[in-house]
Amino acid sequence: MNWTFFHKLGxxxxxxxxxxxxQPWFLxxxxxxxxxxxxxxxxxxxxxxxxxxxxxxxxxxVPTAILAQSCYMxxxxxxxxxxxxxxxxxxxxxxxAAPIGAAFTFLALFTGAVWGKPTxxxxxxxxxRLTSMLVLLFLYFGVMALRAAFDDLDMSSRxxxxxxxxxxxxxxxxxxxxxxxxxxxxxxxxxxxxxxAMPPEMWLPLLVMVIGIYCFFTAVLLVRMQTEILRxxxxxxxxxxxxxxxxxx
Amino acid sequence: MNFDSFNDFLMxxxxxxxxxxxxxxxxxxxxxxxISPVIERKRVIKQVAQQIKRQVSAPHEGSPHVxxxxxxxxxxxxxxx
Numbered sequence: 001m002n003w004t005f006f007h008k009l010g011x012x013x014x015x016x017x018x019x020x021x022x023q024p025w026f027l028x029x030x031x032x033x034x035x036x037x038x039x040x041x042x043x044x045x046x047x048x049x050x051x052x053x054x055x056x057x058x059x060x061x062v063p064t065a066i067l068a069q070s071c072y073m074x075x076x077x078x079x080x081x082x083x084x085x086x087x088x089x090x091x092x093x094x095x096x097a098a099p100i101g102a103a104f105t106f107l108a109l110f111t112g113a114v115w116g117k118p119t120x121x122x123x124x125x126x127x128x129r130l131t132s133m134l135v136l137l138f139l140y141f142g143v144m145a146l147r148a149a150f151d152d153l154d155m156s157s158r159x160x161x162x163x164x165x166x167x168x169x170x171x172x173x174x175x176x177x178x179x180x181x182x183x184x185x186x187x188x189x190x191x192x193x194x195x196x197a198m199p200p201e202m203w204l205p206l207l208v209m210v211i212g213i214y215c216f217f218t219a220v221l222l223v224r225m226q227t228e229i230l231r232x233x234x235x236x237x238x239x240x241x242x243x244x245x246x247x248x249x
Numbered sequence: 250m251n252f253d254s255f256n257d258f259l260m261x262x263x264x265x266x267x268x269x270x271x272x273x274x275x276x277x278x279x280x281x282x283x284i285s286p287v288i289e290r291k292r293v294i295k296q297v298a299q300q301i302k303r304q305v306s307a308p309h310e311g312s313p314h315v316x317x318x319x320x321x322x323x324x325x326x327x328x329x330x
Binding site: 027034038042043044045046047052053054056057060061064099100103106107110111114115117118216219220223224226227230231234239240243244246247 | 250251252258261262263264265267268270271272274275278279281282283286287289290293294295297298300301
């Protein structure tokens with residue numbers, strides 16, 4: 001097996017240069033797709049025969065919820081890499097991704113609550129799906145707080161990695177909560193294996209939004225990782241070069 | 250277009266408040282998520298630039314090993330802020 005890519009990925013300089021080149025594309029694509037999906041979902045998609053127009057909240061709710069969970073899974077994979085190989089980039093990924101994950105989890109919870117009011121008649125219930133999503137939000141906060149609590153970089157990266165890995169238990173609970181328990185929350189809108197139960201003019205904007213939000217996530221993540229690299233590699237020559245060039249602008 | 254008039258679009262069949270509240274807060278959170286890292290990046294660049302300036306004016310400040318450790322601790326204090 002060729003490990004060159006993996007080794008390159010571990011190099012902050014290589015990553016910084018690549019991300020600087022890719023970031024604008026992700027941002028433009030993400031914002032564009034999200035704008036298209038929003039207009040499509042809000043104005044053109046047909047309304048739900050049962051929920052009327054409040055169902056249009058799914059175009060924000062489902063993509064943010066998907067991302068909230070997949071961001072955590074990516075962090076968990078990074079945590080494993082960070083623990084086993086002590087790869088700095090993996091640790092930087094966790095630091096950079098946690099606040100974005102928290103933002104998406106918050107949005108999923110918020111839009112869910114606002115949707116719940118007209119649909120279920122309540123903003124919040126202590127239902128398994130909702131509660132496990134709230135736990136996910138607190139896991140993100142926990143990672144952020146733990147980062148800030150340590151003085152020593154090695155210690156803090158190890159502690160965060162362990163917390164992230166332990167927290168993974170929550171992910172299958174979120175995913176299967178709707179099957180394991182009698183929840184008010186409906187089962188998954190989208191699955192990889194089955195055809196959606198909605199007509200295409202309803203789920204297509206949703207798909208566009210999911211792709212758009214992934215691009216947006218990547219764009220924001222890359223900026224955060226760049227900042228983290230600049231901070232940690234400040235003693236290297238190449239970072240000094242970048243800093244001096246940008247500071248004199 | 251699924252709506253007959255712009256007013257219908259705003260009303261969302263009586264669910265306007267919920268739909269627009271969701272999208273409003275969504276836009277706000279995404280804007281914060283997009284803008285705050287850019288501000289943070291500028292702040293770090295300024296900070297590192299100042300540090301370089303200080304080092305240039307006082308280059309004989311301890312052995313490189315010690316200053317490396319010091320840098321890491323500093324790193325974290327900044328992260329706490």
